[in-house]
Amino acid sequence: MRAESKNKNLDFEINLLPFISVLAVCISFLLLTTVWTQIGTFSLSQAFGTDGAGTTKNPPALWVQFENDGSVNISVKEGDQLNDSLKFINLSAKKSRPDIARIVGFVKKVKSALPLVNIALLLPAPTSSYEDVVAVMDSLKRMKINDIGIAPL
Amino acid sequence: MIKNNSSKLQTEKAGERKKKNFNSGLSLTSLVDCFSVLVIYLLVAASVGGVELATPKNMQLPKAAHSDTLAESAIVRLEGGKYFLNNKLVTIEELPEALRKSQSQFKSIVIQADRRLEFSQLNPIVLSGLAAGFAKIQFAVAKAGEGS
Numbered sequence: 001m002r003a004e005s006k007n008k009n010l011d012f013e014i015n016l017l018p019f020i021s022v023l024a025v026c027i028s029f030l031l032l033t034t035v036w037t038q039i040g041t042f043s044l045s046q047a048f049g050t051d052g053a054g055t056t057k058n059p060p061a062l063w064v065q066f067e068n069d070g071s072v073n074i075s076v077k078e079g080d081q082l083n084d085s086l087k088f089i090n091l092s093a094k095k096s097r098p099d100i101a102r103i104v105g106f107v108k109k110v111k112s113a114l115p116l117v118n119i120a121l122l123l124p125a126p127t128s129s130y131e132d133v134v135a136v137m138d139s140l141k142r143m144k145i146n147d148i149g150i151a152p153l
Numbered sequence: 154m155i156k157n158n159s160s161k162l163q164t165e166k167a168g169e170r171k172k173k174n175f176n177s178g179l180s181l182t183s184l185v186d187c188f189s190v191l192v193i194y195l196l197v198a199a200s201v202g203g204v205e206l207a208t209p210k211n212m213q214l215p216k217a218a219h220s221d222t223l224a225e226s227a228i229v230r231l232e233g234g235k236y237f238l239n240n241k242l243v244t245i246e247e248l249p250e251a252l253r254k255s256q257s258q259f260k261s262i263v264i265q266a267d268r269r270l271e272f273s274q275l276n277p278i279v280l281s282g283l284a285a286g287f288a289k290i291q292f293a294v295a296k297a298g299e300g301s
Contacts, residue, residue: 016181016182016184016185017181019185020181020184020185020188023185023188023189023191023192024188026192026195027188027191027192027195030192030195030196030198030199031195033199034195034198034199035199035205038295038296039206039208039214039223039293039294039295039296040217040220040221040222040223040293040294040295040296041220041221041222041223041224041226041263041291041292041293041294042217042220042221042291042292042294043221043261043289043290043291044279044289044290044291044292066272124272125272126271126272126273126276127271127272127273128271128272129268129269129270129271129272130215130266130267130268130269130270130271130272130275130292131215131268131269133272133292134215134216134217134268134292134294135215135217137217137292138217138218138219138220138294141217141219141220142218142219150279150290152276152279152280152283153272153273153276
């Protein structure tokens with residue numbers, strides 16, 4: 001009889017305090033160790049060239065040459081089927097920085113005429129700012145040109 | 154009527170009793186729910202965040218919207234004209250050899266420099282990386298929104 005009455009009064013509530021303590025410790029630990037600053041990277045591919053000695057034809061590639069005044073020359077290598085207007089362009093500087101909007105516009109035209117273009121080689125000038133080089137790389141990435149290399153000075 | 158009144162009185166008394174036995178303890182279930190959501194959010198943020206890269210206060214990284222996630226790499230920092238490989242000061246002459254030594258540990262190098270620098274100042278690092286045999290050279294950038 002006593003056992004029955006004990007069973008009836010059994011308290012089924014779980015003690016939440018230790019659980020809360022564990023969660024509080026977890027939150028403190030994670031708050032301290034989580035990386036909040038979002039830093040990314042741009043990979044440079046150095047394993048391609050356009051002057052191969054073999055008979056295999058190189059894939060089409062964009063050569064982006066920076067000038068000291070901020071202007072940019074873009075030429076398309078191995079793009080034989082392109083119009084002459086799309087093979088080379090000189091894009092003048094905008095406030096002595098590369099004109100990103102015009103670069104994107106030109107690359108868009110090249111991409112629509114030659115969808116296989118996936119490679120770009122940047123040739124910075126000694127005075128080109130690091131920020132401008134990265135901005136041009138970013139605009140090329142936006143246009144789905146993923147294989148970007150850089151030619152050292 | 155008398156019966157009804159007596160039953161009313163009984164219920165009022167019961168209500169009083171209920172009020173007297175009111176449990177004033179905090180409801181911990183909602184607190185546990187909040188904590189659980191926080192823990193899940195922080196766990197997801199921790200798994201997405203990747204590797205931490207300490208940036209000096211006076212250094213501004215260039216911004217880019219289409220960058221990759223930072224992975225474990227040898228970090229070459231250019232600060233005040235001095236070169237640091239994994240926070241250790243090295244001269245530009247020592248850099249290729251130091252990078253060659255770290256090649257067993259890292260597959261790529263990350264160049265960390267101020268956005269206002271000229272490319273001619275970064276060029277020795279790129280050349281050192283190539284001389285050391287690193288096929289993958291990366292520029293550290295601050296992630297920006299798609300629209301910026």
